Amino acid sequence: MTALSPQFRQRLLSCAALVSFFLLWEVACLATGVSDLILPRPSQIAQVLWTKWPLLWPHTVQTLQTTLTGFALGVGIGIVIGVIIGSSKLAYDVAYPLLVGFSSIPKVAVVPIFVVWFGAGTVPAVLTSMVISIFPVVVNVATGLATTEPELEDVLRVLGAKKRDILWNVSLPRALPYLFASLKIAITLAFVGTVLAETVAANKGIGNVMIIASGNFDVPMVFAGLVILAVMGVMLYAVSALLESRLTGWAQRKDASSSVVMA
Amino acid sequence: MTEPFIELSNVTLQYGGGTLALAQTDLSIPQGDFVALVGPSGCGKSTILKLVAGLLKPSSGGVVVAKREVAMAGTAPSAAAVGAKSPVRVGLAFQNPTMLPWLTIRENVMIPLKIVEPFRQDWARKRKGEYAERADALLAQVGLKGFGDKRPWQLSGGMLQRASLCRALVHEPQLLLLDEPFGALDQFTREELWGILQTLWMKQRPTVLLVTHDLRESAFLANRIAVMSARPGRILEERAVPFDRPRTLETSYSPEFATLVQQLRMRIAHVRAPGDDDATSLAPSANGPLGAPA
Numbered sequence: 001m002t003a004l005s006p007q008f009r010q011r012l013l014s015c016a017a018l019v020s021f022f023l024l025w026e027v028a029c030l031a032t033g034v035s036d037l038i039l040p041r042p043s044q045i046a047q048v049l050w051t052k053w054p055l056l057w058p059h060t061v062q063t064l065q066t067t068l069t070g071f072a073l074g075v076g077i078g079i080v081i082g083v084i085i086g087s088s089k090l091a092y093d094v095a096y097p098l099l100v101g102f103s104s105i106p107k108v109a110v111v112p113i114f115v116v117w118f119g120a121g122t123v124p125a126v127l128t129s130m131v132i133s134i135f136p137v138v139v140n141v142a143t144g145l146a147t148t149e150p151e152l153e154d155v156l157r158v159l160g161a162k163k164r165d166i167l168w169n170v171s172l173p174r175a176l177p178y179l180f181a182s183l184k185i186a187i188t189l190a191f192v193g194t195v196l197a198e199t200v201a202a203n204k205g206i207g208n209v210m211i212i213a214s215g216n217f218d219v220p221m222v223f224a225g226l227v228i229l230a231v232m233g234v235m236l237y238a239v240s241a242l243l244e245s246r247l248t249g250w251a252q253r254k255d256a257s258s259s260v261v262m263a
Numbered sequence: 264m265t266e267p268f269i270e271l272s273n274v275t276l277q278y279g280g281g282t283l284a285l286a287q288t289d290l291s292i293p294q295g296d297f298v299a300l301v302g303p304s305g306c307g308k309s310t311i312l313k314l315v316a317g318l319l320k321p322s323s324g325g326v327v328v329a330k331r332e333v334a335m336a337g338t339a340p341s342a343a344a345v346g347a348k349s350p351v352r353v354g355l356a357f358q359n360p361t362m363l364p365w366l367t368i369r370e371n372v373m374i375p376l377k378i379v380e381p382f383r384q385d386w387a388r389k390r391k392g393e394y395a396e397r398a399d400a401l402l403a404q405v406g407l408k409g410f411g412d413k414r415p416w417q418l419s420g421g422m423l424q425r426a427s428l429c430r431a432l433v434h435e436p437q438l439l440l441l442d443e444p445f446g447a448l449d450q451f452t453r454e455e456l457w458g459i460l461q462t463l464w465m466k467q468r469p470t471v472l473l474v475t476h477d478l479r480e481s482a483f484l485a486n487r488i489a490v491m492s493a494r495p496g497r498i499l500e501e502r503a504v505p506f507d508r509p510r511t512l513e514t515s516y517s518p519e520f521a522t523l524v525q526q527l528r529m530r531i532a533h534v535r536a537p538g539d540d541d542a543t544s545l546a547p548s549a550n551g552p553l554g555a556p557a
Contacts, residue, residue: 158355159355250365
């Protein structure tokens, strides 16, 4: 057993935990004889996924597209607002209460407004996921910019650097880890926004499938939708985590400390 | 006497909170000189450095560098006061190496070449060739040959400080501002870097203003030592340092050297003494760094 690397052992244990979770679920359902109207067994869910896949696939694509569009828009707008707020103390102080105010509105509450404005369909879903993912990006980018060490800026200012030079060479790269940390939060939230809007006012998407299935008491189908959402969520999170480690590896130095050189 | 390169005339600086950092300070430094500012903790040494750098503006009085007003009382502090309005090239190094962690050591050293004219206009063309060689050559001189591709977090504090020195010198500044650059280093590294700095200074001959609380350091490196009073700071006394260059560690153990350091030490002990209430609060930090062999 000692031959296994700690990393491999950790992965193995994670997989084992996942498998035993579903096994336990299956066994518990069988043992208690609970109706699949209440809690379907994992095997039933898997069967639904397998047989209904041609039907579920377009909805999966729809949800994914909506989420990614809303996420991209939210991140884009979030970065712009974050840079504006973060690079000026005045803008930071003025806009912060406003932002906090907006962000504390429960996002469910804005869906009906979007529906009134744009009708039921894809647009409210995109907008909801956009609105929901803006705030963490703004706050993180602004914080990253606002907390740049003054000495780091001084070194450039003395060289005669303009504000733009400092922004490009110091502030923005320094804010990158903050941005990526927020992307992981934003992508998860964008999912919430999309599914939320789809359950309320859409005719496509996994959220819509789930709300219809629950209306028909097709509980295994509801759970199948849940599984699809979970898998998609994990995948998107993994993609942003991978991007983060690629682009801001310098901020996660602990992993590579073995190569530290001593004077 | 040659015309002064840096001139502070009757400069007073009061920080926003009301703290009077400098009171009627005069200081004049000719081109190519090496001046060390010493004084008790919190006496405004770094403030003078920031005034000369154009990072602060005085509350009254004037700061002139190379015949140009860096900052006059009443004018807005322009971010690029030194760099944009005048052709004076400035290099700056702090006690903290302030390396940008996302860049390699070589890229960090090359930052001034990316910002300062006339290097800036050739940046795209020369960054891979001439400029990189220039950075590597400097790194080799401070004992960091082959470390150009490392990241800052892979180097020790002493190595980062060497790199920081390279960054301050890579664009051959006419004015080099050093704010306790070796303050966080161990004695051996510090003494080695004194020698390196001296060599680089003798080669490039920039005007240097060094802020330090290490009296041996000031006596080893500077042509002149300006002793400052406790806050609000003023320059009490200027001492010429007569030792021949290049100075070596042996110089620093000669009786003349010891006498000079002791005199400086006594002078500062004296200015600290007159029962100022600051002394009690600053005592632990102020006693340590000033504790040069007396």
